[in-house]
Amino acid sequence: MVSGSAAKRGARQRRVTINDVGTAAGVSTSTVSRVLNGTARVDPELARRVQSAVAELGYRPNAAAQGLARGEAGAIGVLVPDLSNPYFPDVLKSVSAVARRHGRRVMVMESDEDAASEYELAEDLMRCCDGVLLCSPRMDRTALVDLALRGHPVVLVNRIVPGLSIPSVSADFYGGMTLVCGHLTQLGHRRVAYLSGPEASWANAERIRAFEAAAAFGIDVTVIPCGHTARHGYDAADAVRDRGVSAVVAYNDLVAFGAMAALEEAGLRIPEDLSVIGCDDISVDDLPSSRRLTTASMARDELGRQAAQRLESLMAADGDTEPRSLPMELRVRLTSAPPAASPG
Amino acid sequence: MVSGSAAKRGARQRRVTINDVGTAAGVSTSTVSRVLNGTARVDPELARRVQSAVAELGYRPNAAAQGLARGEAGAIGVLVPDLSNPYFPDVLKSVSAVARRHGRRVMVMESDEDAASEYELAEDLMRCCDGVLLCSPRMDRTALVDLALRGHPVVLVNRIVPGLSIPSVSADFYGGMTLVCGHLTQLGHRRVAYLSGPEASWANAERIRAFEAAAAFGIDVTVIPCGHTARHGYDAADAVRDRGVSAVVAYNDLVAFGAMAALEEAGLRIPEDLSVIGCDDISVDDLPSSRRLTTASMARDELGRQAAQRLESLMAADGDTEPRSLPMELRVRLTSAPPAASPG
DNA sequence: CTGTTAGCGCGTTCAC
DNA sequence: GTGAACGCGCTAACAG
DSSP: OOOOGGGGSOTTSOOOOHHHHHHHHTSOHHHHHHHHHTOSOOOHHHHHHHHHHHHHHTOOOOHHHHHHHHTOOSEEEEEESOTTSTHHHHHHHHHHHHHHHTTOEEEEEEOTTOHHHHHHHHHHHHHHSSEEEEESOOSOHHHHHHHHTTSSOEEEESOOOTTSOOOEEEEOHHHHHHHHHHHHHHHTOOEEEEEEOOTTOHHHHHHHHHHHHHGGGTOEEEEEEOOSSHHHHHHHHHHHHHTTOSEEEESSHHHHHHHHHHHHHTTOOTTTTOEEEEEEOOOTTTOGGGGGOEEEEOOHHHHHHHHHHHHHHHHHSOOOOOOEEEOOEEEOOSSOOOOOSSOO | OOOOGGGGSOTTSOOOOHHHHHHHHTSOHHHHHHHHHTOSOOOHHHHHHHHHHHHHHTOOOOHHHHHHHHTSOSEEEEEESOTTSTHHHHHHHHHHHHHHHTTOEEEEEEOTTOHHHHHHHHHHHHHHSSEEEEESOOSOHHHHHHHHTTSSOEEEESOOOTTSOOOEEEEOHHHHHHHHHHHHHHHTOOEEEEEEOOTTOHHHHHHHHHHHHHGGGTOEEEEEEOOSSHHHHHHHHHHHHHTTOSEEEESSHHHHHHHHHHHHHTTOOTTTTOEEEEEEOOOTTTOGGGGGOEEEEOOHHHHHHHHHHHHHHHHHSOOOOOOEEEOOEEEOOSSOOOOOSSOO
C-alpha cells in the first residue's frame, strides 16, 4: 500500500555511494565528503546542492568504508557476563551516554558467564571497535594479559589483575563486604553463611577476602557454593538452614531474593529468624520489594561513566593505568536485625 | 611485571596487516587470505608457514576492511527499548545463538523507550550491520516505513504495522490478554483495572484491544496510565484502589510486582482482596517471587529464534514478509482468585 | 594451486 | 575553495 519514493531502488540494487551524490550534485566526491564532515569551508551554493542530492538519493555513508579510511571504527565494545542482571544494563546506560558524547556507538555483547566464549567475543570486539570495556571478566589472568597486550585500548570493570598494569575501574567490594561484616557484628551475629558467586568472579573473591579479614573480629563466615541468579539462591537455601547460622550474606541481590523466597516458603521469618544481606543494590527502580533488602550499594552509573571516560582517554592519548576503586555504602533496610535468642 | 613477547610492538605502532603476514611467510596476500578463509585449497606447506606467521605476528584481520571487501559487515543489529527488562536479554540469547551459527556477531543497542533516539540508533545500526532486528519499536508508523524502505533487511519483533508488508514476528498479546480476561470472568470478576504501558507500545495497544473485545462478555476494564517499570507500577497502585475494582491487570510482570508491593504495603491481601495479573512471565529463572504471579506467558527464546532466522533468510534470499504471530499461554498461579464478597 | 591486478567506499593529501 | 589522485586492508577475479 504505502510506497515511498525510495521504493524506486528495489531491494536488490547497488547501494548509493558518495560518488552518486557527487555526480548528482555536479561536484567531486571530496566536496561531498567535506560538506558531510564539515572538514573544510565549502561554497554555500555547492553545499546546498550536496545536501539536497543526499536527501534525494537517500545516501548514507558506508560505515566500513569510513572506518577503513579514517582508521577507526567509531564504536566501542562492551562485554558483560550476564545481561539478565539489572546491574549491567545500569552500567551500560552511562557508558552509552559517554560514548555518544564522543561520537561513538556502543556494541554490547554477552558471554553468558563462560570464560572461553568471553575470550573469543572480546577478540571479536577488539577487531571491530576502537576500544573495549570488559565488565567483570571471568577469563583467567593469562587470557586477560594476552588480550591486554594486543596494544588495543582495553579497560576492565570490576576486576583488578594484581601485578599487572591494565587500566580498570572497580567497585570496592572488599570495603563493601567489610561494612556488611561490621554491621552484622554490631547486631550480634557470629555465625554467618555466604552464598558464593561464580568461581571465576573477582568480585566474589574480594568478598571472601573481606570475610577472612573479618574473622579477626570474631565473625565466622561459612562459604556455600551457590551462583549468580535468583534461582541459584533459591536452590541454595536448604544448605543455609543446615549451617545453624543467624545471618546470610548473598553474592548479589538476585541471589538474596531467591534465597529469601525459599527461606520464607520454609517458614522462616526475615529478619526475625534469619538476617539476609545482599550486594549491588539493584533494587532502586527495578524491584520495589528490594527496598526491603539490606545490601551493599554502589553508584553503577558512576562506575560506567568513569570506565567509559577512562577508555576514551586511553584511545586519545595514553592515560594512566592505575586501577581505580569506587567506594561502596551500606544500605541498612529491613532484612537485617539482631539474631534470635536461640539461633539455629 | 608480566610482559609477553607481543609487548615488542608497543601501543603506538601500526597494526600488522595481511601484507606483513604474506611477507613473513614468503607468500602473496591472496594466499594468506585463502588460508585464513578456507576459500580454496592451498599447499599444506605454505599453509603451515602462513599459520605460524599469523601466530608469530599476532595478526588479526581488520573487520572494516573485510566488511568493505566482502560487501557485508558480518553482524546483525538488535535494538531494544529497555535492557533492564529481563524480557529482552532472554530474547537476545536466542538471537545471538542463531546469529553465531551463521557466523555473524550481534550488536545490541538500547533506545531507552525514546522514539526519536530509537530512529537514529536504528539508522546507525543499518549503516554498520547486514540486518537489523527492531524489538518493540516505539517510533511511529511513518518512521518505521521510512526505515523499512531503505532496502536494508529489517525484521520487527512485537510490532505489526497494518497495511504494510514488513516482516515481523510477534507474540499474540491480543490472544494472551483475551485468555486473561476469560480467566478473570470465570473467577467472577467484573470490574478490572489495567495498568497501561508506554503509549507508543504496540503490545500495549493490543492488550487494550483485547479488553475492548472482552467487554462483550461483561467485563469492564478501566485503563490507568502507568508505565513499564516496577517503579511505575508501585506509583500507580494508589490510582487502582480508587477505582473499586476487584482485579488488576498490569502491562507486564515488572509493573505487576511494583503494584503488588505497594498494594500489600497498603494492607491489601493478594489475591484475597485483589487479584493481580501480569504479562510476559519473566519470572521463571529471575525472580522466584514471580512464581506466585498469574501471568500471560510466551516462549521468548522462540520469539528470538524465529526473528533471527527470519532476518537471516531475508539477508540471503528475500523471504516472505507475512507477519508471524506466536501464541501466548495463561499461567494461573497464586495472585488470582475469586473476588471478595464485597469488592472495593 | 599460486601470484598479480583490480576494486570495495570513503577520507585526505596534494596541486590547481 | 575545489578536484584529481592515492591509500586504508582485504577479497575476488583474472591469468599463469
